[in-house]
């Protein structure tokens with residue numbers, strides 16, 4: 010069980026608190042996470058002293074979002090190493106904590122590889138742990154840099170797709186600084202558009218079942234001073250029909266080699282709507298989310314979440330006692346109701362107008378163009394056996 014403590018920040022105009030950081034208090038190194046389940050009502054940090062606590066935070070969605078999961082997984086390997094736990098076993102458990110976001114396995118794999126390489130060269134456990142930590146820090150920095158570059162490329166793409174003026178952009182789930190070491194993925198582009206005077210309004214899908222859009226994207230949009238409106242997920246169609254959506258910008262949890270995009274459930278229907286209404290549907294994700302080992306969308310494992318995320322409405326309990334469940338649910342379905350609750354859906358490449366990465370933009374989306382852009386020899390994000 011992780012320890013927790015409350016944070017106090019000035020909300021308006023300031024960025025969200027850091028989603029994750031490594032600290033070294035006298036009692037030993039820890040990973041500190043902003044508990045995203047408690048936002049926007051409370052800013053509470055979780056302090057993880059071991060890998061099981063981190064895995065609980067990952068599976069419970071206290072820490073979430075593909076790029077940040079990669080960062081968290083890498084720091085998790087470092088934590089296991091410097092605290093003297095079984096590093097190989099910890100890495101295996103971390104990599105399997107959630108199946109869809111490929112960044113988690115990539116981040117764990119990179120830190121583990123750094124640990125193994127140092128150990129092979131004769132480093133003792135402490136020095137090998139420091140090598141894993143250095144790799145985790147590098148991934149964290151790369152992620153922040155990738156955010157900047159995606160924002161730049163994405164803004165350039167918007168200039169091409171929607172020349173002149175300010176526009177209405179619709180987004181789904183959360184892709185901001187809470188998923189990243191920087192401003193995020195799709196949200197980083199939205200933020201750049203806002204700062205350039207190119208954003209008229211951000212339409213924020215509430216994003217069932219856990220409302221990450223309403224709770225997290227709206228929280229980040231408010232802090233950034235954007236004009237934004239939260240909408241029920243199933244209201245998006247009427248906005249498209251009314252001509253009120255100029256572009257859709259979303260993130261991704263895994264992009265298969267052919268350009269199929271797994272993202273938060275509800276993304277695929279948006280892509281269908283966007284296609285029907287001739288609205289650009291743009292995916293923004295770092296190359297670490299592109300998985301050359303998964304040939305197409307059928308090969309992407311879609312995480313199935315607990316049914317009570319659908320049959321109950323999530324309610325954050327204020328001022329929890331240490332150890333108490335921070336989020337509970339109020340029943341909205343009859344007792345015993347069955348639920349279908351996939352965390353993600355998969356959008357085929359033909360419905361994706363463009364994929365924006367830190368290396369540039371692919372449009373139209375083809376396997377060869379994506380492979381060339383995210384060439385593993387340049388990005389260094391190859392998967393490895395864990």
Ligand SMILES: CSC[C@@H](O)[C@@H](O)C(=O)COP(=O)(O)O
Nearest residue numbers: 073074075182183260261272273
């Ligand atoms: C930028 S991360 C990918 C997102 O677009 C989205 O699918 C998401 O927020 C991830 O889902 P989550 O299940 O909350 O970890």
